[in-house]
Amino acid sequence: MITLSNADKALKTYYLDAVSTQLDAISPFYAAIDKHSAEVYGKEVKLAVVRGDNSRVSAGTEDGDLPAAGSNRYVNLTSTLKNIYGTIEISDKALRASGNTGGAFIDLLNAEMEGLVSSAKVNFSRMLYGDGNGFVANITKTSGTSLYLDAIGRVYEGMVIDLRSNTAAVEGGTGLTVATVNYGDGYITLSDTVDATLVGKMVYVHGAYGNEITGFKALFGTGDIYGVTRSEESLMQPVTFTVTSLTEEVIMEKINYLEAFCNSRPNMLLCSYKTKAEISALLTGTRMQVNTAELSGGYSTILFDGIPVVADRYCPDGEIYLVNTDDFVLAQLCDWSWLEDEDGKILKQVPGKAAYNATLVKYAELICKKPCAQGLINGF
Numbered sequence: 001m002i003t004l005s006n007a008d009k010a011l012k013t014y015y016l017d018a019v020s021t022q023l024d025a026i027s028p029f030y031a032a033i034d035k036h037s038a039e040v041y042g043k044e045v046k047l048a049v050v051r052g053d054n055s056r057v058s059a060g061t062e063d064g065d066l067p068a069a070g071s072n073r074y075v076n077l078t079s080t081l082k083n084i085y086g087t088i089e090i091s092d093k094a095l096r097a098s099g100n101t102g103g104a105f106i107d108l109l110n111a112e113m114e115g116l117v118s119s120a121k122v123n124f125s126r127m128l129y130g131d132g133n134g135f136v137a138n139i140t141k142t143s144g145t146s147l148y149l150d151a152i153g154r155v156y157e158g159m160v161i162d163l164r165s166n167t168a169a170v171e172g173g174t175g176l177t178v179a180t181v182n183y184g185d186g187y188i189t190l191s192d193t194v195d196a197t198l199v200g201k202m203v204y205v206h207g208a209y210g211n212e213i214t215g216f217k218a219l220f221g222t223g224d225i226y227g228v229t230r231s232e233e234s235l236m237q238p239v240t241f242t243v244t245s246l247t248e249e250v251i252m253e254k255i256n257y258l259e260a261f262c263n264s265r266p267n268m269l270l271c272s273y274k275t276k277a278e279i280s281a282l283l284t285g286t287r288m289q290v291n292t293a294e295l296s297g298g299y300s301t302i303l304f305d306g307i308p309v310v311a312d313r314y315c316p317d318g319e320i321y322l323v324n325t326d327d328f329v330l331a332q333l334c335d336w337s338w339l340e341d342e343d344g345k346i347l348k349q350v351p352g353k354a355a356y357n358a359t360l361v362k363y364a365e366l367i368c369k370k371p372c373a374q375g376l377i378n379g380f
Contacts, residue, residue, distance in 0.1 A: 004356065007095070007109070008346045011338060011358055015113055019360070020336045022117045026124045028295040028310045029268060032325040035364075037332055043081055045331040045365045047226075048074045051235045075235055078227035081333055081363040082213045086120050088112040090347070092354040116360065123205075126154065128366070129314040131217035133168070134208025136161065139198050146187040147198060153313055155188055157181055160206040163198060168209070172201050213366045216270075216321055220376050226367065238371045242379035246275075248282045251320070252305060254377055258322060264373035266322040269309045275320060276311040279304060322375035332364035 025031050039047045051073050058067045090112060098104035126136075137151035149155065155178055163172030172194055179191040205212075218225060220238050230236045239262070241254045251269075259265040271279070280302055283290045291303040301308045315321070338346045339359040347356040368374065 004095075004345075004347050007090075007105070007356075010109060011346050015109065016336070016338065019113055019117060023120050023124075023336055026121045027128065027312060028299045028301070028308065029128065029270060029312075029323070029325060030124065030330075031295070031299075032268065033328040033330055033366075035330040035332055035335075037334070039329065039331040039367065040081065040333050043363075045077075045079045045081060045367060047077045047329075047331070047367055047369065049077060049235070049369045051075050051233070075228060075233055077367060077369075079214060079365045079367065081331070081365050082211060084124075084213075084362045084364060085339075086116050086336075086360040087357050088116050089350065089355050089357040092356065095356065120360075122156075125312055126205075126314045127212045128215050129217065129312065129316075130212055130215040131221065132212045132214050133210055134162075134205035134212055135217070136203040136205060139163075139201050139203065142198055143187070145189050146182075147190070147203075148185075148187040149203065150186075151316070152181065152183055152186040152188070155181055155203070162204045162206050162209070163194065163201050164204055164209070165201055172198050175206050213364065215366065216376075219368055219371060219374065225371070234372060236371050238374040238376065240376045240378065243377060244379060246278055246282070246320075246377070246380040250380075251279070251282075251377065254322060254375055255305065255307070258373060258375050262373040264324050264327070264370065266307060266375065267324050267326070269304060269307055270315055270321040270323060271309065271311060271319065272315045272317045273311040273313070274317045275315075276302070276309055279309055279320075318378055318380055320377040322377065324370075324373055327368055327370040327373055329367050329369065330364050331367055332362060334363065336360050336362050 024035075039045050060067060090108065094108055095105075098108055136154050137149035139147050140150050141148045155161075157178055157180060159178040161176050161178060162170055162174045163176065165171040173190075173192060176194065177191045178188050180189045182188070214225065220240060222230070224230050225236060228236050239258065241250075241257075243250050255266055269279075280290060283302070283304065291306075292300060293303055293308055294300050295308055295310070299310070301310055303309065337360070339361050340346055341348060346358045348358070349355070350357050
């Protein structure tokens with residue numbers, strides 16, 4: 001007999017480890033970076049990183065004074081842990097219908113967990129390339145109830161969004177639900193009536209503004225980061241290479257620049273699917289053999305000078321991030337875990353509904369320990 005108690009045990013015993021394993025393979029970049037709690041202090045992430053060279057090694061004369069001992073110089077990085085949630089919901093009717101059929105109940109939980117994993121992969125990937133505010137796309141034009149977006153691939157039916165102005169104020173509506181998505185023509189319709197003057201406004205994930213992990217848009221932005229005044233610390237300034245066209249020589253030149261002047265060779269190139277195809281065409285055009293590799297998490301990709309080229313739907317066209325994954329860490333208070341009440345129960349009744357939900361939670365923040373060693377090629 002399937003009961004709420006049995007369902008709780010199944011979620012704790014059988015599903016948590018499996019789901020955590022799948023969520024650790026959200027993307028090749030995510031799978032490659034360290035994840036631990038060593039930098040977590042209460043609700044904050046604190047990390048001291050070494051800057052510059054302390055010149056502890058030098059040459060001298062045979063009878064001269066020995067070089068003075070140097071000391072490390074540190075920059076203290078500080079950020080807050082972000083609250084990341086994932087919720088499943090099971091109706092009371094569905095639970096009762098599978099009460100005497102274990103297989104039906106397993107199918108029910110499997111479907112819910114697959115949906116949760118799929119949603120987590122999509123949203124975590126979006127956060128990795130975001131600015132910490134849940135930005136999705138710009139509204140380029142309107143036609144009746146249709147809103148045309150410059151990044152239609154980032155939205156989906158049922159997505160709940162906020163519309164904001166260039167000043168980041170909520171303007172145009174909040175908590176709006178995407179009713180339909182026309183990927184071919186690049187527009188969405190909403191289930192709610194909204195202000196007709198929306199051109200130039202921006203689409204954000206509902207409630208996400210200021211609450212998401214610090215992604216690449218923030219890392220390569222101009223504002224202060226990790227509690228440090230960026231303009232006062234060269235360590236905190238990644239390198240942006242603006243080019244007019246993309247060639248094999250251009251990519252190699254920028255990789256060599258980071259290796260020569262930043263003492264760090266990128267070990268992953270992140271880009272859109274369109275840009276990955278362009279890189280592949282460049283390699284093919286030189287009549288060189290296009291090598292491939294299988295990355296952690298089972299991802300297969302092409303190699304550029306031995307470096308994996310990884311495509312992601314949330315990386316904009318016309319941009320290539322040259323990153324060293326060893327310089328990143330996902331500081332987390334804990335791994336994915338179920339939110340429990342005081343009695344240790346996971347499944348709880350949804351107030352006012354004949355349904356039960358359970359919530360996975362992770363408290364984490366993405367930290368780059370050496371921003372100056374990361375590069376961005378854009379403008380092509």
